[in-house]
Amino acid sequence: MSAAGHVPSLGPTEAQLTGRPDPASRRSGWSGYLLLLPGGLWLLLFFVVPTVTLMATSLYDPAGSLQTGYAMTGHWQNYVEALGDYAPQFVRSLVYALLATVACIVLGFPLAYAIAFKAGRWKNLMLVAVIAPFFTSFLVRTLSWQYILGDNEALVGFLRSIHVLAPDGYLLATPFAVVTGLTYNFLPFMVLPLYASLEKLDPRLIEAGADLYASPVTTFRTVTLPLAMPGLVAGTLLTFIPSAGDYINSELLGNPRTRMIGNEIQDLFGAGDYPTAASLSVTLMAAIVVLVFVYVRRAGTEELL
Amino acid sequence: MGGDLTLTSVTKRFGAFTAVDDLDLRVPEGSFFALLGPSGCGKTTTLRMVAGLDEPTTGTVLLGDTDITRLKPYKRPVNTVFQSYALFPHLTVADNVAFGLKRRGRRKIDDEVAEMLALVELQQLAKRRPGQLSGGQQQRVALARALINQPEVLLLDEPLGALDLKLRRQMQIELKRIQTEVGLTFVHVTHDQEEAMTMADTVAVMNEGRIEQLGPPEELYESPATTFVANFLGQSNLVAGSVTGTSGDLVHVEVHGARVFAGRSRSRVTEGDVWAGVRPEKVYLAGPGEEAADEVNSLRGGVVSDVSFVGVSTQYLVRMAWDQELTVFEQNTGARKRFRPGDQVDLHWRPEHTFLLDATQDAAAGVEREPV
Numbered sequence: 001m002s003a004a005g006h007v008p009s010l011g012p013t014e015a016q017l018t019g020r021p022d023p024a025s026r027r028s029g030w031s032g033y034l035l036l037l038p039g040g041l042w043l044l045l046f047f048v049v050p051t052v053t054l055m056a057t058s059l060y061d062p063a064g065s066l067q068t069g070y071a072m073t074g075h076w077q078n079y080v081e082a083l084g085d086y087a088p089q090f091v092r093s094l095v096y097a098l099l100a101t102v103a104c105i106v107l108g109f110p111l112a113y114a115i116a117f118k119a120g121r122w123k124n125l126m127l128v129a130v131i132a133p134f135f136t137s138f139l140v141r142t143l144s145w146q147y148i149l150g151d152n153e154a155l156v157g158f159l160r161s162i163h164v165l166a167p168d169g170y171l172l173a174t175p176f177a178v179v180t181g182l183t184y185n186f187l188p189f190m191v192l193p194l195y196a197s198l199e200k201l202d203p204r205l206i207e208a209g210a211d212l213y214a215s216p217v218t219t220f221r222t223v224t225l226p227l228a229m230p231g232l233v234a235g236t237l238l239t240f241i242p243s244a245g246d247y248i249n250s251e252l253l254g255n256p257r258t259r260m261i262g263n264e265i266q267d268l269f270g271a272g273d274y275p276t277a278a279s280l281s282v283t284l285m286a287a288i289v290v291l292v293f294v295y296v297r298r299a300g301t302e303e304l305l
Numbered sequence: 306m307g308g309d310l311t312l313t314s315v316t317k318r319f320g321a322f323t324a325v326d327d328l329d330l331r332v333p334e335g336s337f338f339a340l341l342g343p344s345g346c347g348k349t350t351t352l353r354m355v356a357g358l359d360e361p362t363t364g365t366v367l368l369g370d371t372d373i374t375r376l377k378p379y380k381r382p383v384n385t386v387f388q389s390y391a392l393f394p395h396l397t398v399a400d401n402v403a404f405g406l407k408r409r410g411r412r413k414i415d416d417e418v419a420e421m422l423a424l425v426e427l428q429q430l431a432k433r434r435p436g437q438l439s440g441g442q443q444q445r446v447a448l449a450r451a452l453i454n455q456p457e458v459l460l461l462d463e464p465l466g467a468l469d470l471k472l473r474r475q476m477q478i479e480l481k482r483i484q485t486e487v488g489l490t491f492v493h494v495t496h497d498q499e500e501a502m503t504m505a506d507t508v509a510v511m512n513e514g515r516i517e518q519l520g521p522p523e524e525l526y527e528s529p530a531t532t533f534v535a536n537f538l539g540q541s542n543l544v545a546g547s548v549t550g551t552s553g554d555l556v557h558v559e560v561h562g563a564r565v566f567a568g569r570s571r572s573r574v575t576e577g578d579v580w581a582g583v584r585p586e587k588v589y590l591a592g593p594g595e596e597a598a599d600e601v602n603s604l605r606g607g608v609v610s611d612v613s614f615v616g617v618s619t620q621y622l623v624r625m626a627w628d629q630e631l632t633v634f635e636q637n638t639g640a641r642k643r644f645r646p647g648d649q650v651d652l653h654w655r656p657e658h659t660f661l662l663d664a665t666q667d668a669a670a671g672v673e674r675e676p677v
């Protein structure tokens with residue numbers, strides 16, 4: 001190893017402080033690239049190639065088909081058509097994803113907080129309980145919500161009896177059911193990063209807040225929340241992005257008027273209209289990238305609070 | 306509010322464990338008060354009850370005439386410098402310091418914050434975050450963050466514990482200066498007896514959840530009330546004896562065949578079995594039979610077993626006929642004879658430097674001190 005001859009140094013190296021590579025790491029640079037190779041290949045194969053293919057497909061002539069083949073004509077009108085035809089589904093996807101994300105924060109924050117600070121010796125058990133649903137298939141879990149929300153089941157009966165629902169009211173096949181399904185399915189992705197952030201939070205900081213005239217609410221706003229921000233941002237991305245692209249929940253728990261963009265893409269692929277499906281996918285991807293970028297930029301400041 | 310801080314019969318239990326046991330304490334307004342005791346004796350718990358972070362199981366905490374026992378911490382005019390500082394890592398130094406004022410709805414506080422940062426000499430670091438500061442700098446931020454609120458009582462929980470010796474001595478002087486300047490009540494918790502004695506007007510020695518003795522440092526040092534105080538605050542030679550009588554201001558004690566005298570004011574017991582105590586620096590050594598003034602206490606027939614030269618003084622261990630080792634510190638004035646291991650010596654000291662303690666107490670209590 002080239003580092004073997006170096007005197008071990010305490011604290012950050014000059015390179016870490018200045019951002020300039022130090023001579024030692026430059027000399028061993030080739031080994032760094034070698035180590036990057038497997039990951040790089042993996043990304044190339046499973047990310048770059050499919051993305052480029054997807055983008056290319058989105059510009060194919062829609063007159064083609066799987067059987068006859070597609071012609072690459074740079075047919076950008078695919079995008080105009082896609083946006084024109086599917087704007088409502090786009091908006092719906094983003095709104096449902098936003099609602100599900102907010103619901104995940106509202107449910108997930110107290111849960112993560114309780115696991116981090118109040119669970120004591122039950123902590124590990126509670127974490128296992130958060131992850132446990134993953135032992136069952138996503139489809140099966142979503143299907144079971146058909147039963148939970150079903151018209152003739154206990155929940156609807158109870159809500160009718162306390163007049164939250166009208167006597168002929170129902171839950172299944174409504175936007176509510178879709179958002180509920182999304183929330184349920186992606187909740188662990190909110191809880192785990194939030195827990196990781198809160199777990200690192202020194203409870204003495206909360207006491208310091210109280211000691212410095214901050215009520216519990218103020219301490220939460222000025223100390224706990226800012227320090228939980230990395231977890232909250234990660235959790236938001238991990239719930240919002242897959243929710244926006246999801247179609248299973250709408251398929252199983254929704255109705256024709258709750259169709260999300262994922263459902264349309266899936267149908268278009270099924271129907272063999274690859275160019276339109278691809279242009280929808282690219283548009284969704286771009287929309288999410290822009291939203292995420294804006295969000296992360298703002299989350300870094302206090303504006304979000 | 307304002308006024309003295311008074312704890313009355315305060316007890317704190319964690320389950321079956323009693324961390325603070327029926328504690329009575331009065332801290333006069335404007336004083337520098339030190340709570341001194343070994344690790345785990347309940348010092349932090351006591352402070353937390355004053356700060357409102359823990360609630361006493363029984364007893365009351367008064368500030369002036371106001372009962373604050375159950376008052377929420379954020380409603381008390383009390384601030385804490387935490388043992389680990391507990392600085393907010395996401396805020397700059399200036400924002401940390403401004404935190405308390407902002408929470409109380411104060412506006413236009415920039416000047417005040419700058420002034421406070423100047424007091425602790427951190428102006429240049431105002432924009433840094435706590436993670437970028439050294440231990441000593443963090444300690445000063447913690448102090449400034451608490452002090453700027455001008456609390457009735459400032460609680461300091463071993464604030465210098467994490468600093469190295471030199472910086473610690475420097476900060477002790479600094480803290481004392483600031484306290485004199487601002488005139489607030491400081492309650493300073495420490496397990497360092499030297500720190501307590503150099504800084505505080507009043508020291509309370511705490512052991513196993515109770516106050517052993519409370520008073521000015523000189524009084525505690527010269528006239529300890531218990532073997533724990535005698536050993537924990539400085540060092541003591543404690544020799545078993547029994548009272549044979551009194552005359553005037555003096556108590557007569559027979560100690561392994563010798564007769565020694567003790568001042569009545571320093572005698573916690575005046576009859577029966579006692580521990581006769583004397584501080585090592587009060588004792589001086591002489592060759593056998595060389596000095597024999599009637600008015601001094603003498604223990605004869607010792608053999609020097611160890612000599613360590615520590616610059617300003619020389620520390621002797623002297624083994625007595627009854628197989629107890631006594632400690633003697635001699636100033637290196639150059640005027641007195643130096644002894645070597647194996648030399649025969651007599652020990653002498655003045656009667657008023659003797660204190661008598663209850664013989665039922667453990668002579669070794671408080672001896673074990675953690676490394677500083």
Ligand SMILES: Nc1ncnc2c1ncn2[C@@H]1O[C@H](COP(=O)(O)OP(=O)(O)O)[C@@H](O)[C@H]1O
Pocket residue numbers: 319322323324342343344345346347348349350351
């Ligand atoms: N929250 C708690 N639960 C249980 N025991 C505690 C708690 N806080 C402190 N103790 C115990 O009370 C005793 C006194 O603690 P503390 O006041 O922190 O001591 P000190 O500050 O003097 O070192 C210790 O034995 C400690 O283990």
Ligand SMILES: [Mg+2]
Pocket residue numbers: 345348349350388462463
């Ligand atoms: Mg402590």
